[in-house]
Structure formats: structure tokens, C-alpha cells
Amino acid sequence: MPTSRWLPYLLIAPASVFLAVFFAVPLVQTIVLSFDGGTAGFFGNYQRMLGDLNFNVSLRNTFMLVLTVVPLQMMLAIGMGLMLQKMQRGRDVVLWIWTIPLGVSDLAAGLVWLAILQNTGYLNTFLFHLGVIDGPTAWLNSETPVTLFIAVAVAEIWRSTAVVLVIIVAGLQLIPKEFGEAAEIFGASPWQKLTRVTLPMLKPSLQSALILRTVLAFEVFAAVYAIGGRNIPVLVGEAYVWQRDNQNYSVAAAYAVLIMVISLAATAVYLRLLREKPEARA
Amino acid sequence: MAAITIEGVSKRFGAAMALEQLDLNVADGEFVALLGPSGCGKTTLLRIIAGLETRSSGRVLIGDRDVSDLPPAERGLAMVFQNYAVFPHLTVFENVAFGLRMQKRDEATIRRQVNRAADLLQIGPYLDRYPAKLSGGQRQRVAVARALAVEPAVLLMDEPLSNLDALLRLEMRAELKSVLKEAGTTTLYVTHDQTEAMGLADRIAVMHKGVIEQIDTPTRIYSKPSSTFVGGFVGSPPMNFLKLEAKNGVLACEGFSMPLAHDGPVLLGFRGEDVRLVDASQGLAFAVRVVEPMGSHLLLTGQVGGERIRVVAAPQAEIASGMTLGLQLDAARVVVMDTQTGKAL
Amino acid sequence: MTQRATGSFKGWLYGSGVMLLCVWVLLPIGLIGLGAFGGRPAVYQWPKTLMPASLSLDQLAVFF
Numbered sequence: 292m293p294t295s296r297w298l299p300y301l302l303i304a305p306a307s308v309f310l311a312v313f314f315a316v317p318l319v320q321t322i323v324l325s326f327d328g329g330t331a332g333f334f335g336n337y338q339r340m341l342g343d344l345n346f347n348v349s350l351r352n353t354f355m356l357v358l359t360v361v362p363l364q365m366m367l368a369i370g371m372g373l374m375l376q377k378m379q380r381g382r383d384v385v386l387w388i389w390t391i392p393l394g395v396s397d398l399a400a401g402l403v404w405l406a407i408l409q410n411t412g413y414l415n416t417f418l419f420h421l422g423v424i425d426g427p428t429a430w431l432n433s434e435t436p437v438t439l440f441i442a443v444a445v446a447e448i449w450r451s452t453a454v455v456l457v458i459i460v461a462g463l464q465l466i467p468k469e470f471g472e473a474a475e476i477f478g479a480s481p482w483q484k485l486t487r488v489t490l491p492m493l494k495p496s497l498q499s500a501l502i503l504r505t506v507l508a509f510e511v512f513a514a515v516y517a518i519g520g521r522n523i524p525v526l527v528g529e530a531y532v533w534q535r536d537n538q539n540y541s542v543a544a545a546y547a548v549l550i551m552v553i554s555l556a557a558t559a560v561y562l563r564l565l566r567e568k569p570e571a572r573a
Numbered sequence: 574m575a576a577i578t579i580e581g582v583s584k585r586f587g588a589a590m591a592l593e594q595l596d597l598n599v600a601d602g603e604f605v606a607l608l609g610p611s612g613c614g615k616t617t618l619l620r621i622i623a624g625l626e627t628r629s630s631g632r633v634l635i636g637d638r639d640v641s642d643l644p645p646a647e648r649g650l651a652m653v654f655q656n657y658a659v660f661p662h663l664t665v666f667e668n669v670a671f672g673l674r675m676q677k678r679d680e681a682t683i684r685r686q687v688n689r690a691a692d693l694l695q696i697g698p699y700l701d702r703y704p705a706k707l708s709g710g711q712r713q714r715v716a717v718a719r720a721l722a723v724e725p726a727v728l729l730m731d732e733p734l735s736n737l738d739a740l741l742r743l744e745m746r747a748e749l750k751s752v753l754k755e756a757g758t759t760t761l762y763v764t765h766d767q768t769e770a771m772g773l774a775d776r777i778a779v780m781h782k783g784v785i786e787q788i789d790t791p792t793r794i795y796s797k798p799s800s801t802f803v804g805g806f807v808g809s810p811p812m813n814f815l816k817l818e819a820k821n822g823v824l825a826c827e828g829f830s831m832p833l834a835h836d837g838p839v840l841l842g843f844r845g846e847d848v849r850l851v852d853a854s855q856g857l858a859f860a861v862r863v864v865e866p867m868g869s870h871l872l873l874t875g876q877v878g879g880e881r882i883r884v885v886a887a888p889q890a891e892i893a894s895g896m897t898l899g900l901q902l903d904a905a906r907v908v909v910m911d912t913q914t915g916k917a918l
Numbered sequence: 919m920t921q922r923a924t925g926s927f928k929g930w931l932y933g934s935g936v937m938l939l940c941v942w943v944l945l946p947i948g949l950i951g952l953g954a955f956g957g958r959p960a961v962y963q964w965p966k967t968l969m970p971a972s973l974s975l976d977q978l979a980v981f982f
Contacts, residue, residue, distance in 0.1 A: 374936055388940050391947065403946045406953055413949050416966040427964055449946065469658035472625050477723065478646035478675035491662040 325544035336545040343542075345532075349524035355440070356515075356525065357508040360447045365501065367448065368455035369493075372463050373485070386460065393453040400450035401517025405431075408442045408518070433522040443523060446514045451507065455500045462496025463489075498565040505561070506554040526550050575636030575649070575726035575759060576601045577622065582631030584617055584783075591617045593783045595631070604753060604760045605788075606770035609780035610806065615763045618780075619729050622761065623652050635727055646675070650727040651720035655735060657712045659704045665691075665715050666700040672723035690722040693752055710741045717749070721756055728753070730762045734769060746772055767807050771795065779803045796844065797908060801915040804842050804908065810872065810883035814840045815857075816912065824909065828856035831904040835918055840910040845872075846885040847906040850892075856899035859884065864894050954978070 328335020340346055371389060375382055392400065407413045410427040418424045430438040470492065474484045490497070512527035521528065530546035533539050579597040583590065592614045599605045607615040620626035622633055624645035633641045640648040651672065659668050667674075669690055673683045691697045694714040704712055713733060720728055733749075734742045750773050753760055764770050770777045771791040778788040779802075787799040798804035804812030817826055817839055824833040824841065828851075833839070849856075859882060861875040871886040877900065884900065886892055909918045952969060953960055958976070960966075 370935075371939060374932060374939075377932060378936070385936055385940065388943055391943055395947075403950045406950050407946060411962055411964040411966065413966050416964070419965050449942070467656060467658070469654045469656055470660065472623075472645075473652070473654060473658040473660075474671075475625070476623060476645045476650070476652050477672035477719070479671075483675065488660060492660075494662075 321544045321547050324541050325548045327541055329541075336541040339539075339542050340545045340549070343529065345521075345524045345529055349526050349529045352440075352523055353509060353511065353526045356444060356447065356511055357505060359440075359444050360451075360511075361501070361504050361508055363444075364448045364452040364455055364504065365497070368452050368459050368500070369490075371452075371456050372459040373489075375460060376463055389456055390453045392450050393457070395450060396513070397450060397511075398513040398517055400446055401514035404442060404446035404449065404514070405518050431519055431522070436523070439519050439523050443511075443515050443518050446518060447508070447511060450514060451504065455504055458496050458500040458503070459493065462493045465496075466492050494565055498561060501565070502558050502561050505557045509550055509554050509557070526553075575638075576603075576634075577727055577759060577761060578632075578634040579618070579622070580632040580634070582618070582621060582633065583629045584614070584621060584626070585629045590783050592621075592628075595783070595785060597778060597785060597788070599759055599761055602757050602759055604762065604773060604775045606762045606764055606774035606777045607780055608764055608767060608770040608777050608807070611765060613780040614783040615765075615780045616731055619731055619761060619763045622648075622727075623650060623729050624648055648727075649725060650729055651723050651725035652729040653713075653716045653720050653731065653733045655732040657716040657733075657736075659712050659715045659719070661704050663703075664700065665696060665702055665704065665707070668704065668715050669696075669700075669718045669722050671719060676723070686722045686724070687718075690718040693721065693755065694718045694748075709737055710745060713737065713745060717752070721752075721758070725758060728758045728760045730760065732764055733762075735764070735766065742769075749773065767809070771807075777807075779806065781806075796906065797917075798842070799917045801840060801842070801910050804910075808844065810845050810885070812842045812844055812908075813880075813882045813884075814842050814910070815877060815880055815882070817841050826857060826902075828899065829902040829904065831907070833909060833918070835909075838912045839918065840912055840915075841902075842908040842910055843902055843906065845883045846870075847903060848884055849901040849903070850884070850886055850890070851899040851901050853897045853899050856901040859898045859900045861892060861894050861896045861898060864892055 325336050326333055328338075331338065375386055375389075378385065395403070405412070408430055409415075410429050414430075415424060415428055418428075419426070429435060431442055432439070466489065470488055471484055474488045479487060510527050511525055512531065515523055515525050516528060516531075521532070526546055527550060530543045530550070533546065534543035577597070577599040579595060582592055582595045584592040595614075595618065597605075597618075607618060609615045617626060621628045624640070624643060628641070631641075632639055635648055635650065638649075660671065663671070666687060669687045670683050673686055678686075687700070688697070691700055694717055696711060696714045696718055699707060699711060699715075704715065707715065713736075716733070734745055737745060746769060762770070762773060771794075774791060776788055777791055777794045779786045779794060781802050787794060787803045789797075789799075794803065794807055798807065798812060801812075801814060804814070815826070817824060819833045819835050819837060819839050821836070822832055822834060824831050824835075824839065826841075850859075857877050859873075859875050859877050861873050863874040865872040865874070866888065868888065870888055871890055871892060873884045873886055873892060875882060875884070882900075892898070910916060911918055955974065956963065
């Protein structure tokens with residue numbers, strides 16, 4: 292029947308239109324904008340971006356944050372997921388508590404940690420009472436880049452580990468308990484059980500979590516700005532500055548395109564590295 | 574190779590008793606099937622022996638060693654799971670080699686033992702493949718090979734055939750029997766399928782509500798059940814029971830009598846194929862309600878007095894529903910049960 | 919049972935790990951929650967007290 296042939300397309304039409312209008316069009320616009328260099332030519336905006344004083348440092352900071360935050364939070368989330376699996380009582384309550392940061396926006400998370408880590412913050416009060424410091428001490432300005440970086444990394448890990456945890460918990464629940472039991476019976480130690488059975492079987496979940504978190508980590512911005520302002524420049528932050536302060540939308544678009552390319556490249560790398568052998572797929 | 578000894582093992586889940594003071598001996602090299610309906614505690618018992626479940630009391634010995642508090646790996650056993658639990662990310666070879674690798678055996682030994690187990694289960698051609706490319710029956714073979722490759726003293730099997738289709742199950746059953754006979758491994762096999770238990774086991778332990786009702790050879794379990802439960806659970810059709818009154822040391826009904834040192838009501842149990850069908854004027858009057866031609870025999874369902882009875886007749890017998898026949902019992906092939914306890918007298 | 923007895927230290931370790939992670943998640947939220955009632959002076963209060971020195975609902979006024 293002709294109606295039934297068109298029905299599927301009709302049904303996906305709203306979603307397709309939505310994506311086209313709110314995703315594809317702005318994407319194309321951004322790309323076009325980034326190459327609209329006016330008198331400076333086709334790559335003019337990119338040249339300006341590369342020549343920007345903050346470009347190198349923001350690129351480095353972004354990569355360092357991704358390379359610090361993502362591995363640490365993956366390990367943390369795997370540990371948390373395994374702990375949850377071992378729990379017999381109170382599992383739901385603990386899972387609930389551990390996923391609370393899911394509901395905290397990145398700006399709010401930044402402010403939370405700012406309140407703790409600023410000059411007159413809770414951490415300094417604590418250190419003061421311990422006698423480690425004599426009075427308000429600055430950790431978050433440009434003279435203390437290391438502690439500032441650590442503070443941003445801690446805030447990011449605090450805020451965004453929950454989403455990794457949720458993916459890993461879901462993945463762990465898909466592994467029938469007999470696999471672990473078989474490993475145990477055939478003599479695997481807890482560590483061997485983890486590395487030879489659980490993690491390989493968790494690979495699809497790990498892959499999803501890694502891609503999701505890496506892409507989002509390259510877009511890190513609000514928490515960084517709340518804690519460090521421009522003392523620790525990152526790529527999205529620079530895009531924001533070019534857009535808001537410099538009113539130069541084209542260079543901001545060039546930054547946006549760069550971030551997108553990096554994210555796509557990272558995704559491609561993960562898909563290749565963690566590809567399941569086709570013959571092993573159930 | 575080693576014997577398994579279970580001494581007074583109990584398991585409590587909250588207020589519920591899953592196993593009650595259970596004793597069981599499996600001789601060295603013997604194949605014992607734990608048979609029972611779901612929830613009878615057979616899988617719990619197996620998991621306690623494996624060390625995957627804690628017991629509330631009692632002891633488990635393998636050989637002369639008390640393994641009650643040892644972790645699973647140190648008990649010298651191997652297990653085959655209902656869902657096979659064949660690792661999907663490892664090749665068949667690595668699956669079979671898994672236990673040996675964990676024991677840190679040298680490469681030559683691993684290769685030799687894996688090949689031997691693979692030959693035994695005829696999975697040699699698949700050693701390089703991944704389990705996803707195998708059928709259910711082949712995965713089952715991998716699981717058994719993985720268990721046999723470590724040359725365990727004791728092999729535990731938890732409903733290993735129940736995920737296979739009927740024809741494959743029949744095939745695997747025969748093969749499993751010959752493979753295990755050849756390996757000579759002491760085997761404890763959990764199943765709810767009585768034909769599996771009858772076909773495979775040297776002895777069957779029939780479990781019910783956390784206790785072993787009867788443990789004996791398949792033939793004796795079938796023909797001399799120790800309780801109405803065993804008689805009703807084992808055999809298809811199940812054993813028939815007639816309520817009779819024993820008087821003056823004799824249990825009798827039409828066309829049948831036997832001496833019995835018990836007075837009062839008893840249950841007379843007999844198998845559907847152990848009766849002789851005679852003319853309605855002799856023996857017990859049997860009103861045939863349904864006739865089912867099963868190919869190898871006719872299955873007759875009808876009534877004696879008010880009670881439902883199932884009887885097996887020769888396939889060519891000319892019997893139609895609505896007929897009344899006579900049943901003649903053989904005193905050598907009946908069992909007598911107490912009406913109260915349901916236990917054999 | 920001895921298998922559980924040797925596991926009790928491990929169990930304790932697990933328990934404290936779980937508790938530590940709960941604190942890690944909840945403490946920052948608790949601190950900012952309390953800080954929100956301190957009014958403007960609490961931001962620069964030194965040293966900080968667990969309960970702000972001057973409780974006020976001024977900060978919540980932004981919502982109305």
C-alpha cells in the first residue's frame with residue numbers, strides 16, 4: 292500500500308526537521324562563518340585564531356584537562372560501579388547519592404568549588420585550624436597555575452563522574468553473574484576477574500562513556516570560568532571571549548569548528564581503538 | 574578424582590529453610606543427579622558445594638579434605654553453568670584454556686590439555702573461533718571442555734542441557750554420558766528433567782522442599798519410590814495411587830491381594846505399564862475416559878472408583894473411550910504408602 | 919563462618935570507601951547550602967564557621 296510506504300518517513304519527519312533546523316543549519320552557518328574572513332581571506336579567521344596570544348595556552352589547558360579528568364573519572368566510576376555491585380544492602384540509596392552531581396549544572400558546580408577553594412573558603416579555614424596556613428591564602432590566581440589547574444580538575448571530576456557511573460552501572464548489570472562465578476571457580480583472582488572478564492565484557496559501555504565524556508570535556512567552560520576566570524584559558528572560553536568581548540563572531544566560529552574537529556577526531560580514535568572484533572560480537 | 578561428602582548441610586534464607594540437615598555421599602567416579610522441581614534446593618546445594626553460596630551449617634568434603642570454608646578455586650572442582658558462561662571475548666581455545674592459564678601451567682601443558690578436551694568434545698575445528706559464531710550445542714561443548722581441561726576432581730553441572738532444543742538435548746545427553754564415562758570424573762548433575770536424570774545418572778537423589786526424599790539407582794527410583802512425591806514426580810505418566818483398606822494382615826481388592834503388616838487405610842501405588850488389562854468381569858473396573866495413541870503405546874486415562882488412573886496399553890490394542898476394562902495388579906510390582914506421611918511402608 | 923571472618927576487614931574497607939565517596943559527593947553541596955544563608959558578609963567571613971555567623975535569608979530574595 293502506498294500509504295504504508297510513506298508512513299515511516301512521515302513519522303521520522305518531525306525529528307528530522309527538528310535536527311535540520313536546530314542542528315544542521317547552525318552547524319553549516321558556523322562553518323561558513325568561520326571561513327568568512329572578509330579582507331583577510333578564506334583562512335583569515337583561523338590565522339587570527341592561531342595568532343591569538345591565548346590560543347596555544349588554551350589548547351594546552353584544554354588537552355591537559357581532558358587527559359587528566361577523563362582517565363581519573365573513568366577509574367573512579369569503574370571503582371564505584373564495582374563497589375555498588377558488591378553491596379547487598381543500601382545499594383539504591385548509595386547509587387542515588389553518587390548520581391546527585393548529575394543534577395548540578397557546570398556553572399553551579401564551579402561556584403560550589405569556588406566557595407570551598409577561594410581565599411576565605413572552607414578549605415583554607417580547615418587548613419587554618421590545622422595550623423597549616425596562617426590566614427587566607429590564594430590558590431586560584433595566575434600565580435598559582437598548578438593549584439588552579441588541580442581545582443578545576445577536581446571540580447570537573449566531582450561534577451561529571453556521575454554520568455560515567457550511570458553508564459557503567461547499566462553495563463555491569465548486563466553481565467550475567469555466571470561469568471564472574473565461572474572465573475572464580477576456574478581460579479581467577481579478583482584482579483584477574485576484573486581485567487580478564489569484567490572489563491572486556493564491559494567494553495561497549497566503556498566506549499560509550501569515554502566518547503561522551505571526552506567530547507564534553509573538550510567543551511569544558513563554565514566550571515573553569517567560575518573558578519579561575521581567564522587565569523586558565525580554555526578553547527570554549529576563548530570562543531566566548533571572541534564572541535562577547537571582542538564581538539568577532541567569525542573567530543569565535545573558527546574556535547567552535549576547531550573544537551568540533553577535535554571532538555570528532557577523539558571519537559574516531561576511540562571507535563578504532565575499542566572496536567569490538569566483529570567475530571566476537573554476540 | 575574424589576568422592577563428595579555432604580554432612581548436615583543447611584541453608585536458611587531469612588526465615589525460609591532452603592536446605593535442611595542434608596547428607597549426601599557421592600562415590601569416587603560416580604555420576605549422581607540431583608532431581609527435583611524448581612525451588613527444591615538442588616541448585617542451592619550445588620552452589621554450596623561449589624563455594625558460590627555460603628551454608629548456614631554443616632560440612633562439605635571433597636576427597637578427605639574439608640573444603641567448607643575454601644574459596645571455589647581451591648576446592649579442586651569445575652562447573653558447567655546453565656547459560657554456559659562461555660566468555661564471548663575469548664576464542665574457544667582461550668575459553669577451554671582459561672582454568673589452566675589461571676593455574677599458570679606452562680604453554681605445552683595448556684596446549685596438550687586443551688587439545689585433549691577439545692577432541693573429547695569434538696570442538697577441535699572451532700578452537701580459533703569466537704563463541705558468538707557457535708550454536709548453542711557447540712557452546713555447551715566448549716563449557717564442558719573448559720571444565721574437563723583442568724582435570725577436576727569433581728565436576729558440577731547445573732541444568733547444562735536445559736537451554737538446548739529437544740533434539741539437541743537428546744544428542745548431547747548421550748554424548749555427555751560417554752564423555753564423562755571416559756573421563757571418569759565424579760559428577761554431580763542438577764536437573765529438573767527426569768528423563769535426563771534417568772538416562773545419565775548412576776544414582777538419582779530426588780529432592781523436595783530442601784531434603785533428599787530418596788537416593789537410589791534410576792531403576793529403583795522408578796519402580797520402588799520411597800514416597801508418593803517420588804512416585805508422582807518420576808515417570809511419565811506418574812505413578813498411580815489407589816486408596817485401599819488393609820485388614821487382618823492382608824491388603825486386597827478385586828483380583829489382587831498381598832500380605833501387609835499394617836491395618837487401616839493405605840495408598841497402593843503402581844506404574845501404568847505394570848498392570849494387565851483384562852476383561853471387565855475380572856480385576857478392578859477401569860472406566861476409560863481418554864485414549865491417547867503415543868506411537869509406541871496407548872496412554873489410557875480413566876477412573877477406578879473415584880480416582881484418576883493412567884494406564885499404558887499395547888499400541889495395537891482396540892480400546893476406545895467409554896469402554897470399561899479390568900485391571901490386574903502384580904503384587905511384586907506395587908508399592909504401599911502410608912496415607913498420612915506419604916512414605917513407603 | 920571463617921570465609922566471612924577473613925572478609926570482614928575487606929567489608930570494612932568497602933564500607934569506608936563507600937562512605938568516603940558519599941562524603942565527597944555530599945560535602946560540597948552541604949557547604950554551599952549552608953553558605954547560601956550567610957548573606958553577603960559570609961562570602962568574605964574569615965575564618966569560616968560551619969554555620970554562617972549571621973544567618974539571613976537575603977540571598978534567597980533574588981528568587982522573588
